Amino acid sequence: MKKIILLCYLLLNWTVFFSQNEKINVIVFGAHPDDCDIDTGGTAILLAKMGHNVKFVSLTNGDAGHYAMGGGELAKVRIAEAKEAGKRFGVTYTVLDNHDGELMPTLENRLKVIREIRKWNADVVIAPRPNDYHPDHRYTGVLVQDAAYMVIVPNVAPEVPPLQKNPVFLYSEDSFQKPSPFEPDIAVIIDTVFDQKVYAMSAHKSQFFEWLPWTAGNLDKVPKDDQGRLEMLANWRTKPPKEDLLKCAEKWYGTKAYSAKHIEGFEICEYGKQPNDEEIRKLFPMLQK
Numbered sequence: 001m002k003k004i005i006l007l008c009y010l011l012l013n014w015t016v017f018f019s020q021n022e023k024i025n026v027i028v029f030g031a032h033p034d035d036c037d038i039d040t041g042g043t044a045i046l047l048a049k050m051g052h053n054v055k056f057v058s059l060t061n062g063d064a065g066h067y068a069m070g071g072g073e074l075a076k077v078r079i080a081e082a083k084e085a086g087k088r089f090g091v092t093y094t095v096l097d098n099h100d101g102e103l104m105p106t107l108e109n110r111l112k113v114i115r116e117i118r119k120w121n122a123d124v125v126i127a128p129r130p131n132d133y134h135p136d137h138r139y140t141g142v143l144v145q146d147a148a149y150m151v152i153v154p155n156v157a158p159e160v161p162p163l164q165k166n167p168v169f170l171y172s173e174d175s176f177q178k179p180s181p182f183e184p185d186i187a188v189i190i191d192t193v194f195d196q197k198v199y200a201m202s203a204h205k206s207q208f209f210e211w212l213p214w215t216a217g218n219l220d221k222v223p224k225d226d227q228g229r230l231e232m233l234a235n236w237r238t239k240p241p242k243e244d245l246l247k248c249a250e251k252w253y254g255t256k257a258y259s260a261k262h263i264e265g266f267e268i269c270e271y272g273k274q275p276n277d278e279e280i281r282k283l284f285p286m287l288q289k
Helices: 001-018 036-047 071-089 105-120 135-150 193-199 205-215 227-237 243-259 276-282
Strands: 025-030 053-056 091-093 124-127 166-171 186-189 263-268
Touching: 001 071, 025 036, 025 105, 036 053, 036 186, 036 193, 036 205, 036 263, 053 071, 071 193, 071 205, 071 263, 091 135, 105 124, 105 135, 124 135, 124 243, 186 243, 193 227, 243 263
Parallel strands: 025 053, 025 124, 053 091, 124 166
Antiparallel strands: 166 263, 186 263
16 A cells, blocks of 8 residues: 555656646747847747747748848848857747748748647747738738648648647737737746847847848947947847836736836737636746746
8 A cells, every 4th residue: 555655646746747847839930030039039038948949930031131232142141140049049940941021921831830830849839910011020920820720730731740739829019009009918027138138139140230220321330349239239129118018017927027127028819729827827937936
């Protein structure tokens, strides 16, 4: 009898240990190399530090986003930058071979998204909402929406086994108001890893220190030294959290949310699994603290 009791005790503790150490698989989609970094970089770092699996996927190779180079030359630069950024974030980074500025919500691209989600065995899928100034951003949102149900359908992309459960699909935060504003359901405070996020983002040199300053007419104001560039990028990303995001953060962190300087917000898409609060805390374990 004692042996049976001991065995039951060991099995119970092993089950608890396994459930507490189960890896969460998160996949983030962006239109261009650097989009995932901006929207989800801090959350990705926190999850990676906790031992979970995060993958960034850019649906285009970014081969149009520069003023002095383009095509295959630029694509090589941006793929290399994404690879370095992935190392700094602690995530896997994949760049698909679609042309920048030409992404369309085709069946071919939908199947690519379905395969990526399945191969990652995703518990959480994050993407932009399908309303944005840039057509590539909009169509990234559409493609991920269109994949939301299909990832569990065996006869769609049958060469990759379907998921056994539908993931939670989330939208990353944006400031667009029409046809409806972003409504956060999850808010992750990233203050402790903000500097690492900025450093990881800075791997995209062609974007943050060349292309974007050029489009804004500020190329001559970009610092030449690395520290100056990091400070510039940090200032660009430092904006007070909006009131709705602070209120959402209060739900997960209590009143200490109002002292947070950097928060990443996510809205639950209606098309995937609809998690309750307990399930959200399991998928975002940093919220338990």
